Amino acid sequence: MKLSPKIQKRISELQVDSYSGYELSLEKICKELNLACFEADLDDGLSGLLLKEGESYSIYVNNNHAFSRQRFTIAHEIGHYVSYLMNSFSKDELEKEGRFEDKAVTFRKDGAYSDAETEANMIAAELLMPKEKVAELLKQELSPEEMADLFYVSPSAMTIRLQTLYPSLSII
Ligand SMILES: [Zn+2]
Structure with missing residues (x-):
């Protein structure tokens, strides 16, 4: 799957002034999209929720999970919401159910x-680890772990992102 041009464009708009160094400010993105975001003591098997509450939407993230995992979950829920706004794959389910429940969101390819x-997941990856920024760091020959630290993502999310962007690269 490839992200549609209209979603790519929306992501690019959201990315403007949303990073300090390589770290994405999820708070700023949520604010821009008028999404409330809460930490919650969710069941272990549940990473996060996107929920319609009245006329607005909220994200709930499992506060028992590691920080980098919470960041990926929030970005993933943002992904559902952007998809919904742009009439893409998340629209029907969110309109019908009023929610997405994400059980143990993992970033797989x-x-x-x-x-x-x-x-x-693709929207989350592009927000947290933008193509251009990954290319910059690759040129500087940083290891996946070093890149993960800069982006505030888990090493496994970083490795999968590198494999997706550079299938021919051998990553240890
Ligand atoms: Zn999901």
């Missing part, structure tokens, strides 16, 4: 997900 989940 295999096709074991619905289109809505795959797309939300």
Whole structure:
């Protein structure tokens, strides 16, 4: 799957002035999209939720999970919301159910997900680890762990991002 041009464009707009160094400010993105974001003591199997509450939408993230994982979950829920706004794969389900429940969101590149989940993961990856910034760091020959620290993501999310962007690169 590839992100549609209109979603790419929306992501690019959201990315403007949203980083300090390499770290994405999820707070700023949520503010821009008028999304409330809460930490919650969720069941261990649940990473996060996107919930319609009245006329607005809120994100709940499992505060028992590691910081980098929480960041990916929030970015993933933002992904569902952007997809919904742009009439893409998350629209129907969110309109019908009023919510997305994400059980243990992991960032995989295999096709074991619905289109809505795959797309939300792709949006999350681009927000947290933008293509251009990854290319910059690769030129400086940083290791995946060093890059993960700069982006505030987990090393496994970083490795999968590198494998997706550079399939021919051998990453240890
Ligand atoms: Zn999801």
